[in-house]
Amino acid sequence: MIPLATYALRLGDDALVLTQRLSEWSSRAPELEEDVALTNIGLDLLGQARVLLSYAGELEGEGRTEDDLAYLRDEREFTNVQLVEQPNGDFGVTIARQLLFSVYQLLVYGDLRASSDPTLAAVAGKAVKEVAYHVDHAEQWTRRLGDGTEESHDRMQAGIDAMWPFVAELFESDDLVAELAAAGVAVDPASVQAEWDRRVDAVLADATLTRPTPTWRARGGRSGVHSEHMGFLLAEMQHLHRSHPGATW
Amino acid sequence: MVTLTLEDVRAAVAAVLDPELPLVTIDELGILRDVSLVDGHAVVTITPTYSGCPAMEAIADDVRAALASVDAEGEVRTALAPAWTTDWISPSGRVKLAEAGIAPPGPAGSSGTVMLDLAVRCPRCGSTATRVVSRFGSTACKALRVCSDCAEPFDEFKPL
Incomplete structure (x- = not known):
């Protein structure tokens, strides 16, 4: 794949894999409104993923469609960060994952609006408005749970603690993204880290939560190295399409 | 012909x-x-x-x-760009939404990423004492609200 296709695929895989996780909350959320909210957030991400995967396939020029890329790649070919593939856990874990990822996505898409690539700029221009609502949702719940009862505080803190080792990977740069960023096409994730810290720290402080100091960190998602949960996620996401090749709606 | x-x-x-x-x-x-x-x-x-x-x-x-x-x-x-905004909903569209019990959207704001919570009028009794139940409603474009005066739950076309 050419670098631009790989970059589009990274953004698309993040959105697609988180969509799959959020869809698991359908009919299982703590209240009806949250069932609707989490699946709507997933729907926004799916829309972003579809455009990005289609674009990656088009740039690759080998005739792969969005469906081919979503359903027919194996684990080592997925380039999402490990944060988005982590299991939902309880509602506190899911909200922690949403907070850490949505703020990151808001900042990346925000800067990507200025990309010299018209398709990426267009995707980002739409997505940034949707993600602003995702951030608002995650921030409100983080405050409410963190600054709520002793039980909700402890579970929200446990969620933040469990997800924090996956944060460092979000801001990892490599030659591919650095070159595309220098050319004005991509956003180097390292460039948004300071603003991410500021925004997330402010929410954690409001929520009476403590910023963790993890003893380990995840790495490797962008090059196809994933946690043990990824294979199970893909098995569920892909089995229908693989059992019935070529099936469409 | x-x-x-x-x-x-x-x-x-x-x-x-x-x-x-x-x-x-x-x-x-x-x-x-x-x-x-x-x-x-x-x-x-x-x-x-x-x-x-x-x-x-x-x-x-x-x-x-x-x-x-x-x-x-x-x-x-x-076409994805320019990105759709609720500011493009026409005056006649806004009237029809309100008549159907869906509060029309307020102004979307220039940056598009800042959350505004302007007063939203209850489509049933007209009160502006309404509050958000959830930012996410029956479709991607709507939020759920409830009127504090008449207790009517209603959809709001959320600013985007």
Whole structure:
């Protein structure tokens, strides 16, 4: 794949894999409104993923469609960060994952609006408005749970603690993204880290939560190295399409 | 043989109703971005409200049916930029939404990423003492609210 296709695929895989996780909350959320909210957030991400995967396939020029890329790649070919593939856990874990990822996505898409690539700029221009609502949702719940009862505080803190080792990977740069960023096409994730810290720290402080100091960190998602949960996620996401090749709606 | 005009094509396409809000047209919602007719070939450009709007394929089918209804040959294109905003909903669209019990959106704001919580009027009693129940409602484009005066729960077309 050419670098631009790989970059589009990274953004698309993040959105697609988180969509799959959020869809698991359908009919299982703590209240009806949250069932609707989490699946709507997933729907926004799916829309972003579809455009990005289609674009990656088009740039690759080998005739792969969005469906081919979503359903027919194996684990080592997925380039999402490990944060988005982590299991939902309880509602506190899911909200922690949403907070850490949505703020990151808001900042990346925000800067990507200025990309010299018209398709990426267009995707980002739409997505940034949707993600602003995702951030608002995650921030409100983080405050409410963190600054709520002793039980909700402890579970929200446990969620933040469990997800924090996956944060460092979000801001990892490599030659591919650095070159595309220098050319004005991509956003180097390292460039948004300071603003991410500021925004997330402010929410954690409001929520009476403590910023963790993890003893380990995840790495490797962008090059196809994933946690043990990824294979199970893909098995569920892909089995229908693989059992019935070529099936469409 | 009557010659097809751009006005005929535009009128047919502009009358297509939104499949999820069949009280307003795609023109009133600002989903219909452009209609052109060159050498008898119509090109209709539509834009999604949200990236994941599941109604886009149904809208494209309905637009093709509208073209066929006036014997126009043509195609439907989808454009992502400029990104759709609720500011494009027409005054007549806003009136129809309110009449159907859906509070029309307030101004979207220039940056598009700042959360505003302006007073939203209850479509039943007109009170502005309403509050958000959830930012996410029955469709991607709506939020759930409730009126503190008359207790009516209602949908709000959320600013985007």
